[in-house]
Amino acid sequence: MSAALRRGFAKFATYVILVAGALFILLPFVWMVLTSLKPSAEVLLMPPKWLPSRIQWENYVQAFESAPFVRYFCNSVIVTVLITAGELVTTVLAAFAFSQIQFRGRQVLFLLLVATMMVPGEILVIPNFVTLAKLGWVDTYKALALPWCASVFSIFLLRQQFSSIPQDFHKAARVDGCRDLRYLLTVLVPMSRPTVVSIALLKVINSWNSYLWPLIATNTNDMRTLPVGLAFFSTEDGVKYNILMAFSLMIILPTLVVYLLTQKYIIRGVSNTGLKG
Amino acid sequence: MRSERLPLRVRMRRSGAKAWLYLLPALLILGVFQIYPVFKSFLMGFYTQFDYLTDTVYQWGFDNFYNLLHDADFALAIRNTCVLVVFAAPLSLLVSLVFAVLLNSNIRLRRVFQSIYFLPFVTSMVAVSIAWSWMLSKDFGLINSILKIFGISKVAWLTNPDMTIPILVVLAVWKGLGYRVIILLAGLQGIDRRYYAAARVDGARGLSRFVHVTVPMLKPTLVFLSITTVIDVFKTFDEVYVMYANDPGPLKSGLTIVFYIFTKFYRHWEFASAAAASFVLFLMIFAVTLLQFLFTGRHRREERL
Numbered sequence: 001m002s003a004a005l006r007r008g009f010a011k012f013a014t015y016v017i018l019v020a021g022a023l024f025i026l027l028p029f030v031w032m033v034l035t036s037l038k039p040s041a042e043v044l045l046m047p048p049k050w051l052p053s054r055i056q057w058e059n060y061v062q063a064f065e066s067a068p069f070v071r072y073f074c075n076s077v078i079v080t081v082l083i084t085a086g087e088l089v090t091t092v093l094a095a096f097a098f099s100q101i102q103f104r105g106r107q108v109l110f111l112l113l114v115a116t117m118m119v120p121g122e123i124l125v126i127p128n129f130v131t132l133a134k135l136g137w138v139d140t141y142k143a144l145a146l147p148w149c150a151s152v153f154s155i156f157l158l159r160q161q162f163s164s165i166p167q168d169f170h171k172a173a174r175v176d177g178c179r180d181l182r183y184l185l186t187v188l189v190p191m192s193r194p195t196v197v198s199i200a201l202l203k204v205i206n207s208w209n210s211y212l213w214p215l216i217a218t219n220t221n222d223m224r225t226l227p228v229g230l231a232f233f234s235t236e237d238g239v240k241y242n243i244l245m246a247f248s249l250m251i252i253l254p255t256l257v258v259y260l261l262t263q264k265y266i267i268r269g270v271s272n273t274g275l276k277g
Numbered sequence: 278m279r280s281e282r283l284p285l286r287v288r289m290r291r292s293g294a295k296a297w298l299y300l301l302p303a304l305l306i307l308g309v310f311q312i313y314p315v316f317k318s319f320l321m322g323f324y325t326q327f328d329y330l331t332d333t334v335y336q337w338g339f340d341n342f343y344n345l346l347h348d349a350d351f352a353l354a355i356r357n358t359c360v361l362v363v364f365a366a367p368l369s370l371l372v373s374l375v376f377a378v379l380l381n382s383n384i385r386l387r388r389v390f391q392s393i394y395f396l397p398f399v400t401s402m403v404a405v406s407i408a409w410s411w412m413l414s415k416d417f418g419l420i421n422s423i424l425k426i427f428g429i430s431k432v433a434w435l436t437n438p439d440m441t442i443p444i445l446v447v448l449a450v451w452k453g454l455g456y457r458v459i460i461l462l463a464g465l466q467g468i469d470r471r472y473y474a475a476a477r478v479d480g481a482r483g484l485s486r487f488v489h490v491t492v493p494m495l496k497p498t499l500v501f502l503s504i505t506t507v508i509d510v511f512k513t514f515d516e517v518y519v520m521y522a523n524d525p526g527p528l529k530s531g532l533t534i535v536f537y538i539f540t541k542f543y544r545h546w547e548f549a550s551a552a553a554a555s556f557v558l559f560l561m562i563f564a565v566t567l568l569q570f571l572f573t574g575r576h577r578r579e580e581r582l
Contacts (some may be wrong), residue, residue, distance in 0.1 A: 015373070022393045116311055120282050123555040123556065123558060126551050130332060133330060226401070228403075244411070248404035255288065266399070
């Protein structure tokens with residue numbers, strides 16, 4: 001085999017593998033979309049028909065009406081906004097202290113916090129439930145959001161970013177009579193926009209999809225978030241797959257849109273997590 | 278400006294107070310919800326009689342840990358989780374590495390492939406698990422109908438206990454591919470081109486270049502990823518809980534450690550034994566993380582030499 005032919009074959013094999021991988025990843029999504037648009041009679045055919053004979057948008061209306069979808073949706077939005085906003089505030093302030101202010105115990109405190117990064121979120125669930133039960137906050141937005149309103153990892157990332165901005169800026173600002181808080185909000189944060197945005201976006205996606213904690217911290221239907229509501233809905237008797245898939249897709253859609261619009265930041269944020277190692 | 282003229286000690290004390298003010302919101306939340314619970318969950322493991330609502334403990338002891346050791350379900354949960362980790366982690370890493378290396382060669386539509394692989398990372402695991410369980414349905418599922426084309430008879434994916442671990446392994450590969458590919462790509466792009474040039478001069482090509490240049494240069498990334506992958510698989514829960522309709526799979530074949538903790542806590546309301554079990558999970562993850570530090574520590578030392 002000539003070298004050119006061999007290279008051509010290698011290229012071809014590469015594309016075959018990449019496309020096969022893409023199909024493997026996409027299969028569940030494609031099947032969800034197709035199922036969600038089928039009339040009920042065509043859902044349980046064997047062998048299955050790939051394309052619906054007619055597109056039944058009503059499935060989405062039915063999914064929308066079947067469960068308290070709107071309520072779940074609002075809960076998810078509220079909780080996601082609270083967590084993201086809360087995390088941004090705590091992160092920006094803490095990263096400022098760790099990167100711009102000299103104080104005794106700074107290194108020790110920072111190392112202590114970084115050490116807690118290896119604690120798995122799952123072990124926090126039980127004591128946190130007990131804490132919130134004692135406060136009488138179970139089944140409230142406070143319980144859903146508060147425990148996740150700060151993250152050591154985000155503080156770590158933003159501190160690195162803030163530290164890369166020369167201290168001279170801070171000194172110059174002080175000479176000009178610029179207070180710390182104003183310096184932080186009008187200089188540091190805007191200069192660190194990509195990092196701040198990717199921290200926020202990753203948090204939005206995480207909170208929107210989180211399942212275990214909202215499942216445990218809620219006990220009435222009124223407080224459930226979308227993933228919890230969907231899981232309950234899916235185990236109800238007589239649920240039809242086309243409706244269920246429509247419901248699932250409506251949960252996926254918001255994060256999908258966010259992802260497609262802000263890919264650059266999300267991918268950047270994820271690449272950053274690798275730098276930790 | 279004025280403060281600059283004050284003695285250093287006073288300045289430090291002032292900025293100290295200011296720093297703590299900035300740190301207060303974060304420390305409050307981290308302290309109450311992420312640091313205190315670690316100690317609390319350890320202590321709770323020793324509660325034998327208590328009232329969780331008032332948080333009063335009447336009696337302490339080793340009963341929970343003792344019961345855990347003699348609970349066949351806990352042993353099964355550890356076994357299932359370890360089997361899952363042993364298969365899922367290396368396979369996920371290997372598959373991701375292959376895809377990352379392929380994407381790193383001169384590929385058209387690279388961004389498109391990367392975006393597609395990353396999709397599962399941004400989508401709700403609950404929604405996706407429901408879709409998978411629908412595709413894996415024995416009589417009406419897509420997978421069995423595709424297999425039929427190749428003459429393979431129906432497989433009872435969701436009711437045959439032998440199928441649970443393989444399904445969870447495939448799901449782990451599927452779910453994390455994009456995340457790992459992105460991190461690996463970042464690592465691959467960090468490798469200095471000159472190493473490849475030098476390898477070419479020495480006559481190393483293809484596989485030998487990959488083994489002798491790419492893998493060693495990628496080692497920090499690979500170590501980081503293997504640890505995070507192992508930890509992720511350790512914590513498998515959502516997909517099992519949703520795919521098997523709130524059960525741990527046929528004959529408890531999908532009972533993972535987190536599922537065990539969840540059952541103790543949420544179903545049986547046995548807070549103390551759940552806390553004890555979660556502390557065991559913590560220790561296992563801690564051990565894995567410690568290994569990472571040892572590995573990376575050794576790596577750094579090699580670099581210095």
